[in-house]
Amino acid sequence: xxxxxxxxxxxxxxxxxxxxxxxxxxxxxxxxxxxxxxxxxxxxxxxxxxxxxxxxxxxxxxxxxxxxxxxxxxxxxxxxxxxxxxxxxxxxxxxxxxxxxxxxxxxxxxxxxxxxxxxxxxxxxxxxxxxxxxxxxxxxxxxxxxxxxxxxxxxxxxxxxxxxxxxxxxxxxxxxxxxxxxxxxxxxxxxxxxxxxxxxxxxxxxxxxxxxxxxxxxxxxxxxxxxxxxxxxxxxxxxxxxxxxxxxxxxxxxxxxxxxxxxxxxxxxxxxxxxxxxxxxxxxxxxxxxxxxxxxxxxxxxxxxxxxxxxxxxxxxxxxxxxxxxxxxxxxxxxxxxxxxxxxxxxxxxxxxxxxxxxxxxxxxxxxxxxxxxxxxxxxxxxxxxxxxx
Numbered sequence: 001x002x003x004x005x006x007x008x009x010x011x012x013x014x015x016x017x018x019x020x021x022x023x024x025x026x027x028x029x030x031x032x033x034x035x036x037x038x039x040x041x042x043x044x045x046x047x048x049x050x051x052x053x054x055x056x057x058x059x060x061x062x063x064x065x066x067x068x069x070x071x072x073x074x075x076x077x078x079x080x081x082x083x084x085x086x087x088x089x090x091x092x093x094x095x096x097x098x099x100x101x102x103x104x105x106x107x108x109x110x111x112x113x114x115x116x117x118x119x120x121x122x123x124x125x126x127x128x129x130x131x132x133x134x135x136x137x138x139x140x141x142x143x144x145x146x147x148x149x150x151x152x153x154x155x156x157x158x159x160x161x162x163x164x165x166x167x168x169x170x171x172x173x174x175x176x177x178x179x180x181x182x183x184x185x186x187x188x189x190x191x192x193x194x195x196x197x198x199x200x201x202x203x204x205x206x207x208x209x210x211x212x213x214x215x216x217x218x219x220x221x222x223x224x225x226x227x228x229x230x231x232x233x234x235x236x237x238x239x240x241x242x243x244x245x246x247x248x249x250x251x252x253x254x255x256x257x258x259x260x261x262x263x264x265x266x267x268x269x270x271x272x273x274x275x276x277x278x279x280x281x282x283x284x285x286x287x288x289x290x291x292x293x294x295x296x297x298x299x300x301x302x303x304x305x306x307x308x309x310x311x312x313x314x315x316x317x318x319x320x321x322x323x324x325x326x327x328x329x330x331x332x333x334x335x336x337x338x339x340x341x342x343x344x345x346x347x348x349x350x351x352x353x354x355x356x357x358x359x360x361x362x363x364x365x366x367x368x369x370x371x372x373x374x375x376x377x378x379x380x381x382x383x384x385x386x387x388x389x390x
Contacts, residue, residue, distance in 0.1 A: 027077030057098035123387035297335035
């Protein structure tokens with residue numbers, strides 16, 4: 001199976017609830033783009049319209065390798081459309097406030113899965129009614145774990161344990177399979193000369209990495225201080241990666257205790273094996289589709305309950321206690337406090353098989369569906385292909 005052979009093979013349309021009015025300080029637009037990520041597209045428009053990037057607001061980030069549409073707002077923006085190469089803005093009206101993530105109701109997807117083997121087509125044919133009946137387990141998918149190095153601790157584990165040098169090493173030195181040649185070269189310089197900050201500074205290209213090394217050279221191995229100077233948004237991503245993995249483990253354990261073994265199939269994610277229900281009884285469906293599992297952190301206040309005991313057991317297996325999941329310094333980022341649905345329905349699921357014009361003799365599957373905010377379309381794709389891997 002191949003996904004994203006063409007940009008039009010992955011289309012996502014944001015469902016946004018921002019009230020649109022006749023008046024207000026914020027102009028509202030529908031941003032449509034192809035092969036651009038959201039931030040770069042907004043920078044492009046800002047330059048051409050001569051607006052500060054701070055005037056722009058968006059509710060979510062949409063993938064570069066896709067055709068997407070989403071709502072954006074511009075403070076005091078022009079009441080007109082914009083069109084350029086693979087980017088367009090359609091003026092929709094005004095609003096009294098900027099859009100934000102809370103406005104996203106969900107996303108509608110249209111995906112084309114190409115080069116399906118006979119086994120993959122058969123898997124999808126079997127999975128479609130199963131998804132309709134049972135829904136899908138709402139795991140965080142691999143995109144959430146871009147900072148995770150397989151076989152290594154999460155970067156945030158070292159951070160919240162006060163192991164700042166180890167956190168810096170993982171963030172800036174440890175080789176990653178997706179690194180390009182330039183990144184490999186920069187990491188090799190640090191690896192070979194770690195501790196000789198003056199030499200590292202001399203050899204490294206100008207970058208965020210080099211600014212951290214400059215601080216270490218000036219402050220004589222103040223790793224704690226250096227960690228505080230790592231980009232705050234990057235550090236926030238490190239925290240959510242660890243928290244999301246722990247949440248995935250909690251969901252896996254809950255499913256194992258709720259479903260029988262013959263209802264579950266193991267599936268490998270980047271961070272480890274999870275289990276996916278292929279069928280549910282009516283009572284199981286009612287329980288799991290109404291279940292909200294809190295994201296684990298020391299900020300969580302959960303009354304004594306079976307869910308709390310299950311969570312504490314899972315954390316203990318991973319080497320944690322709930323009250324240890326907190327940031328001491330720097331305090332500009334923290335573990336998010338929220339709950340996430342254990343299982344979700346895949347609304348409006350439609351699927352059509354046809355010949356793949358890009359792969360002679362093989363099939364393609366065009367599938368469309370809607371998911372709530374924060375859920376991963378790629379988990380639907382993996383669910384469709386589940387049986388082909390067995």
